[in-house]
Amino acid sequence: MDRIHYDDLPQAARQAVEIQTGRIKGARTTGGGINSGVAAVLDGEGGPVFVKGIPREHPQAVSQAREVAVAPYLPAACPRLLWHLEAGGWVLLGYEVIDGRHADYTDSGDLVLVLTALRELQEVTAPDVPELKRAEQRWTAYADEGTAGLFAGTALLHTDWAPHNVLIGDGRAHLIDWAWPTQGAGFIDPHVLAVRLMEAGHSAGDAVTWVRRIMSWREAGRAELDAFSVTSMRMWREIADNDPQPWKVTMAGCAAELRAFLLASSWAR
Ligand SMILES: Nc1ncnc2c1ncn2[C@@H]1O[C@H](COP(=O)(O)OP(=O)(O)O)[C@@H](O)[C@H]1O
Ligand SMILES: [Mg+2]
Numbered sequence: 001m002d003r004i005h006y007d008d009l010p011q012a013a014r015q016a017v018e019i020q021t022g023r024i025k026g027a028r029t030t031g032g033g034i035n036s037g038v039a040a041v042l043d044g045e046g047g048p049v050f051v052k053g054i055p056r057e058h059p060q061a062v063s064q065a066r067e068v069a070v071a072p073y074l075p076a077a078c079p080r081l082l083w084h085l086e087a088g089g090w091v092l093l094g095y096e097v098i099d100g101r102h103a104d105y106t107d108s109g110d111l112v113l114v115l116t117a118l119r120e121l122q123e124v125t126a127p128d129v130p131e132l133k134r135a136e137q138r139w140t141a142y143a144d145e146g147t148a149g150l151f152a153g154t155a156l157l158h159t160d161w162a163p164h165n166v167l168i169g170d171g172r173a174h175l176i177d178w179a180w181p182t183q184g185a186g187f188i189d190p191h192v193l194a195v196r197l198m199e200a201g202h203s204a205g206d207a208v209t210w211v212r213r214i215m216s217w218r219e220a221g222r223a224e225l226d227a228f229s230v231t232s233m234r235m236w237r238e239i240a241d242n243d244p245q246p247w248k249v250t251m252a253g254c255a256a257e258l259r260a261f262l263l264a265s266s267w268a269r
Helices: 011-021 061-073 108-122 188-199 204-211 215-219 222-242 246-268
Strands: 024-029 038-044 047-055 081-087 090-095 155-157 166-169 172-175 182-184
Touching: 011 024, 011 038, 011 047, 011 081, 011 090, 047 061, 061 081, 061 090, 108 166, 108 172, 108 188, 108 204, 108 215, 155 188, 188 204, 188 215, 188 222, 188 246, 204 246, 222 246
Parallel strands: none
Antiparallel strands: 024 038, 038 047, 047 090, 081 090, 155 182, 166 172
């Protein structure tokens, strides 16, 4: 949805925020991301806070609920959720501010930090909360018949590794935007990341060389990787067909290329 400035929120919403933050001296709308109707760093009396929000009636409001549900279980690689509230027709989440910039997936220094954060996340067992999606259910419609069960697992997956969902600051990568937390097999997150590395310009081979540093990828069998790469290819094809924005068409191309690469390399083995 279109992003408005914090100052344009209904007064009732801003008042409710100020109860949490103290008087707000300024607000800077942040770039990156497409879902939140508001995303801003607030200069509050009690210190800076990042606030994101969406109208309560918006179909994407459910993603905010998922974000709130998973927040207590996130590893140190993620900013702390400080508060969440509903006021003036908006759902608003207040986070610790990360002083950083979006990850650059063409920069190998950044990629080392991103993989470190992913490794940290892979240690986390998915919590048993109803808002969490299950990988084998979430992607079943795109999977070859009988293969979605291969996506099941106990890992907590982020599943949206767009570079604007990773902030680099304080010498580490921070994972933000938990709109799509999912419980499933660990190799799924490195797979999703690999497609994003290709979007940034890496070849399939280079992308796989990077994500092979993650144990769950190395331990995944050929059947698992094949099944998910077909699924990811079909999902991105549908997304691009429904709304052919250039980045979606690029993602669909990358997912198809990764699928072809994995197929060829499993044949070679
Ligand atoms: N904790 C944070 N501290 C500072 N900036 C943040 C923080 N979380 C998100 N941002 C910035 O706001 C943008 C949008 O936030 P995000 O959670 O990704 O929402 P969206 O759902 O709109 O993608 C991010 O790309 C980033 O630039
Ligand atoms: Mg985002």
